Amino acid sequence: CPPFTFRCSYGACIDRNGRCDGRPQCADSSDEDPTLCGTAVKTSCKLPNQPQHGSFKILNCAPGDNSALCQKVPGTDVPDYNFLQFECNPGYNLAGKSQNPCFNGAWSNPQPTCEP
Numbered sequence: 001c002p003p004f005t006f007r008c009s010y011g012a013c014i015d016r017n018g019r020c021d022g023r024p025q026c027a028d029s030s031d032e033d034p035t036l037c038g039t040a041v042k043t044s045c046k047l048p049n050q051p052q053h054g055s056f057k058i059l060n061c062a063p064g065d066n067s068a069l070c071q072k073v074p075g076t077d078v079p080d081y082n083f084l085q086f087e088c089n090p091g092y093n094l095a096g097k098s099q100n101p102c103f104n105g106a107w108s109n110p111q112p113t114c115e116p
Contacts, residue, residue, distance in 0.1 A: 004016055043105055053116075057085050
């Protein structure tokens with residue numbers, strides 16, 4: 001395709017101005033792809049670090065699940081509708097909500113802390 005055009009995923013060329021304009025010009029609508037156009041809805045959150053003086057568990061993990069998510073590897077994608085359950089070590093009190101769901105790609109609450 002010439003430089004002033006956009007190549008559709010199947011190889012056709014359209015005017016570059018037609019890309020992400022809300023109206024598909026490519027037969028397969030690849031010029032309006034949500035990821036390409038920045039309109040994709042996030043469907044996961046990033047797993048945080050364990051809180052200092054406490055921990056969390058992932059309520060959707062079954063015993064023996066060795067996935068990165070269930071091993072609580074920070075930065076792992078957490079799919080929507082998963083919940084973290086926080087608790088603090090003895091002698092510390094939870095400041096914030098004990099459960100935090102991932103919804104629409106964002107944690108619903110600030111991550112709690114464990115205070116003396």
